[in-house]
Amino acid sequence: MVSYDKYMARVERILDHNAETRSLFLRCEGAGLAGCLPGQFVSLLLPLKDEVRRRAYSVTWVSPGGELFEICFDRVPGGKGAEYLFERRIGDPLEFIGPFGSFVLEPGVAPPLVFIAEGTGVAPIRRMVKHALSGPPGEPVELLYGACASWRLLYRAELEALSRQRSDFRFEALVVPEAQGRPAALYDRLAAQAARRWDGPKIDLRLRFYICGIGEGVIRLRDLLRAAGYARRSVRYEKW
């Protein structure tokens, strides 16, 4: 079994996006996350009553020196790991390993880029979008972001402001209410939108896609784009 170095961080700030989603800003003790690539995650070691639960959380923001970073997460029905995180208070310690993950903007990959996110799936994508737009304006960067309610669209004001500042960034928000369970109807709409925009006789083979969300809808989106003719390496995804 591979053993990893464990690190400690403390909760420095708590930000409630809404009643169901929270960000924790974590200050590292010792080694920070300076080398954490946009899209990567840390694995938190959560000491529950009867187990130490290991759960992945994408790093959605990191300070330039890597000493402070942000994760954001949902309440999950019956989810004891998420519940533990919601119980944390300022100053509480959290142990983690990482960063990990190959869902990253690979070196040399440049716009045109398309990002598709659902709900908290925007967490890794937020850093990737900002990284993709860190140079001078150029080829387009697009983000199609869906949620079951408008209040569930995280970082919306920030993303809309970015799209006003950068003519090369197109941000589209899609809200599809879901009566219950996982957002199947939302994924239907995301897929329909993806088919309308990125399928057809003249697809742009320079496009690279990055998809993140929860459940099988992510795989449907991936398969739709691959069936449209994009190469496997051009359609990257992370499914939670």
Ligand SMILES: Cc1cc2nc3c(=O)[nH]c(=O)nc-3n(C[C@H](O)[C@H](O)[C@H](O)COP(=O)(O)OP(=O)(O)OC[C@H]3O[C@@H](n4cnc5c(N)ncnc54)[C@H](O)[C@@H]3O)c2cc1C
């Ligand atoms: C690479 C990776 C990165 C991740 N990054 C994030 C992140 O940035 N933010 C985040 O909230 N979660 C993220 N997750 C999911 C997270 O690791 C946990 O699975 C989640 O918090 C539930 O853990 P739990 O122990 O509370 O519940 P569990 O008992 O493990 O899960 C209960 C059920 O909830 C589902 N579920 C998992 N995540 C969510 C969610 N966000 N919303 C609704 N249902 C969910 C699972 O599919 C499972 O069926 C990530 C997962 C992976 C693999």
